[in-house]
Amino acid sequence: MSQSAPCQIADVIDECLGFIEADARKRHVHIECKTPALPDVLADRLMLEQVLLNLIRNGMDAMSEVAEPERLLNISVICRAEEVEIQVSDQGCGIPAEVKDKLFTAFFTTKPDGMGIGLSICRSIIEFHRGRLWAEDNPKSATGSGTIFHLTLPLEHT
Ligand SMILES: Nc1ncnc2c1ncn2[C@@H]1O[C@H](COP(=O)(O)OP(=O)(O)O)[C@@H](O)[C@H]1O
Numbered sequence: 001m002s003q004s005a006p007c008q009i010a011d012v013i014d015e016c017l018g019f020i021e022a023d024a025r026k027r028h029v030h031i032e033c034k035t036p037a038l039p040d041v042l043a044d045r046l047m048l049e050q051v052l053l054n055l056i057r058n059g060m061d062a063m064s065e066v067a068e069p070e071r072l073l074n075i076s077v078i079c080r081a082e083e084v085e086i087q088v089s090d091q092g093c094g095i096p097a098e099v100k101d102k103l104f105t106a107f108f109t110t111k112p113d114g115m116g117i118g119l120s121i122c123r124s125i126i127e128f129h130r131g132r133l134w135a136e137d138n139p140k141s142a143t144g145s146g147t148i149f150h151l152t153l154p155l156e157h158t
């Protein structure tokens, strides 16, 4: 069952960073994160954490072949009048065109030990929250390739 309640995106991200910190250190991934002051979002906090953790883990996986100093993952948040957008950017291998169409399909994976259900669940969770989840190439990557996952969540105006 879902449990939607007002929550602070900055706290949700902080909690994810706490979970992932040790793993990131072990994999020599530097995580950068700046969160502006934000209004509350009505969401199921645990579900949102699942989404963010999968996006962060995917970004770290994508950078496993990148030179250590360039293993940079950035999380940023943009607040608009009607929605909040979270971006998770990596400087990893990028997503080939033929993979882009299958990204959100259940059980699609390119990893030898992958489950491939992460992104399909992420999209269901975000759509349940009436938001959107999509991927784009990272144009600012210092390695010349990489991906930005964007997710939006509507702001409730009461
Ligand atoms: N940040 C990323 N960079 C490059 N490829 C990615 C990224 N995130 C996801 N992918 C691709 O999408 C596939 C599906 O991801 P996901 O549903 O999370 O399953 P899994 O992580 O188990 O493979 C991955 O196997 C990978 O090919």
Ligand SMILES: [Mg+2]
Pocket (backbone or CB within 6 Å): 054, 057, 058, 118, 119
């Ligand atoms: Mg995954």
